Amino acid sequence: MSDAMLFVVVFGGLFVLRGIAATVVFLWILPEGSRCPQCDAETMRLSPGWLLRCVRSFRSSWCLACGWRGVHRLRRVPSDQPRAATRARPTYPPVVPRR
Numbered sequence: 001m002s003d004a005m006l007f008v009v010v011f012g013g014l015f016v017l018r019g020i021a022a023t024v025v026f027l028w029i030l031p032e033g034s035r036c037p038q039c040d041a042e043t044m045r046l047s048p049g050w051l052l053r054c055v056r057s058f059r060s061s062w063c064l065a066c067g068w069r070g071v072h073r074l075r076r077v078p079s080d081q082p083r084a085a086t087r088a089r090p091t092y093p094p095v096v097p098r099r
Contacts, residue, residue: 027058032073036063043072
């Protein structure tokens with residue numbers, strides 16, 4: 001391999017690794033939950049853009065109190081905790097069996 005090709009491969013690889021490392025760090029420091037990181041108020045969910053539709057572990061949020069707009073990580077529920085019980089919804093109009 002020539003010296004120029006080796007230089008391009010090494011520094012190109014370092015450039016790509018730097019971008020991957022920065023992305024991982026920025027995703028790691030995103031706030032978790034649904035509270036505003038500035039004023040600690042509850043945030044509203046916004047309709048996701050095309051990128052957040054692909055990545056389901058993040059949500060787009062907006063704070064009514066201070067106007068903050070950003071992305072939150074969704075909180076994962078541990079598997080050892082039971083989930084909240086859900087009621088069966090009644091069907092409208094009521095289904096009457098035919099004879």
